[in-house]
Amino acid sequence: MSRRSMLATAGATLAGGALLLRGGAAHAQPSPAPTASPRAAAKAPARRDWLAPGMPGRDYQPVIVPNGAKLPWKVVDGVKVFHMVAEEVEHEFAPGLKATCWGYNGQVHGPAIEVVEGDRVRFYVTNRLPAPTTVHWHGLILPSGMDGVGGLNQKSIPPGETYRYEFTIKQTGTGMYHSHHDEMTQMALGMVGLFIMHPRRPVGPRVDRDFALMLHEWRIDPGAKRPDPNEMTDFNILTFNAKAFPGTEPLVVRKGDRVRIRLGNLSAMDHHPIHLHGYHFRVTETDAGRIPESAQFPETTVLVPVGSTRTFEFVADAPGDWAMHCHMTHHVMNQMGHDLPNLIGVKPGDLDAKVRTLLPGYMTMGQEGMGDMGDMGMAMPGNSIPMTGANGKYGYITMGGMFTILKVRERLDGEGDPGWYEAPAGTVAMEASLDELRKDGIDVAAPPRAEPGSPMSKLRG
């Protein structure tokens, strides 16, 4: 049985129940429109192929979009109606760095769209940009004319005009949306968003926390105020939901929760291997839907290719503060310069004093690496953020960019950030005492030892 015919069957079965739900929802305003307007009739397809609108809390558990927003809707004649406005947006990537981006409804990225399998959805898209635009519904099964490729499927929306998209959700999983007119520019400036499609009926084990994150990359020179869409390789701001650490909001869960994390990647040029500390997870979905349980595989790092989504799940049974980040090391740096002279191991000696006669305030940096670069207290270009991180419980966290923290706690007070994890005594790495060293026969002054790793190896010492 094909998916389409399966959906059609499901639609028929659920039609009765859906009627009861019409007109009321947490996010939706009751529709004042008459049940069957001539206009609605005119644009309705020959055969009604959708169900009554799925409602949050009843038909689905809403996702959490850290640092993000959701697109509101109302129900009109059993159709979920959304209004998207493409416009210029002032966006803060992290405290200290703002830029003029392009997004939707005052958000960068655009607000997440959350619908239910079988919903009929109608999107009005108003273009307030200086350039034409379209919306492509990435990964969605829909009529060709609704696919949103400017020139191919439709006329691009001219500035100042509003176009309508309408289709029925025939799938479940994590999709995305983005501009498909001058993608290179418009996506680089932020015109992307998540498109969450919940199943009508729960699939698999019940999930307590469902997080949705969009991965993206940008080029913003320190002191500049607009992303550079012409950049091809040298991206310097890497984001989860358009925030770079320390601007990212932690993912907070209660111990024992079943956690789902959805990752979409609409970066210009990079795939991102996202690594979660502390857990083994199973990749349960791609952008084309659920992976059969027999095919799900355990992982600690999931590679999210450009133009794809990946969803993984795990049970948060280990309390703590757990890092989740892209494992490409340059993707956990903020606004790093990539043409720096290599100074590792250089001892400046009197060089600093000499240069200071020409350039007061000069200081050689980088001879021990970049670990200190977040907290030198030096004068910086306006509108820029340190290359790395923020203070943590035990010191400076030398991470930036695509980095966030999964906070798992026994108890939670409300929805806020629970603060740093208090590790039980004896479970934190700390300086070894002389006593311990003696007891275990460790001589810190002795030459360090290693043994041959293979029968062919010959090691000295």
Next chain:
Amino acid sequence: MRALFLAGAALLASGCATIQKERGHAEVAALVEERIGRKTRWNQGTPEDAEVARHLDTLLAKDLSSDDAVEIALLNNPALQATYEDLGVSQADMVQAGLLTNPTLSGSIGFPLSNDGVSETEFSLVQEFVDLFTLPLRKRVAKEQFIADTLRVAHEALATAAEVKKTYSQVQARQQLVELRRMVLEAADSAAQLATLQFGAGNITELELANERAAAEEARLELAQEELALVEDREHLNRLLGLWGPRTQWTLTEKLPAPPGEEAPLEHLESLAIRQRLDIDAARKQVELLWNALELSRSTRFIGRFEVGVHTHRDANGPRLFGPTLSLDLPIFDQRQALIAKLEAQHRQGERRLTELSVNARSEVRAARARLLTLRGVTERYHRVVLPLREKVVEQTQLQYNAMQLGLYVLLEAKRAQVTAWRAYIEAVRDYWMARAELEQLVGGRLPSTPGEAPPVPALPSPSPTQGHESHPGHGHGATP
């Protein structure tokens, strides 16, 4: 007999004419002082000269100012001192012109060759008298010549003063340019040092190291060239000031002043030049004296040699005879046509030269004024726009450095570009002051209103301290690693 008395009186009068060493120089000194406010003095080997020498040493002991340098040159420039002697020569000519030709005394004696004769004696005293009639005119011509020479000498003095001012500005600028070259070397040296450290740590290739070191060595050689240029500029000034030995040890620390906030009004400079330029005045005098010389020749064209004398003669056995003599040229063939034609041509030539000088002076004044105004604009543009921009580039580069967007090499390059702009600025300011001295010389004195004291140009680009701006919030210790 009357003529004889006359002759005697004239002889006596002209015999009194002597040469006064100081004459002429006083006029030169007055002319120079009137125009540039500094005295000239003529070294004549008198006790007063020792005074002058002491004054010179006093001036040289303190920090040399531009005005001091001019004063020293006027006192001590050897070429100028030689030129002053022209006045002595000219004055001698003038005195000579006031003297009559000396009378001629001639005598003869004849001895008889036989025994019956007596010796015969004859004496005559003859004075040429044409001089007497032309004397006043000749004196006038000679005087005019002397005045023209005085003007010419004063003009030389002013030219020397202008040259001193220009050279002074050159030395000033060169000292600053040397400092700036030193900064360029510092920057290149720092880059080479960093490269050496990086190479030592194994971080760069030998190629990169060699490039940085080569650049530093080139900067070192450029500094050496600049230092040599400073020595040469100082020696140029030494020559102008006539200095040698320990006197060459003068110091000059005064910085090149910035051009004055407002330029003196530069209208009517052409007519001012025509009015007060001494070389033009001298040319004018030259034309006049040529005219007088011509008049002199014309008025005496029919007067040839005209001699009056007394004569005594005694023949053998005869009585002694005594009587006047008169001899006269008959201007039948030579009526001085050639001389007059020559003088006429010379007079016309003088007039043409005067015209040429005036036309050229006007053009030179216009050109120098244009140069002055343009250079002023250039220095202002540097001061108000280019230098602040260069400073901003360094400042922003340093911020980008702090944010680790770029390395020390790029930062030093920004500094080098700033220093280069400063060099161009210093050169423009120097050229401005040289153009100003040139214009002053061309108008024959100070510009209408000499602007007040201008603040000195900052010696070096001010270091841009990296304060202000924002420090990243929330991170604390700010310690150096």
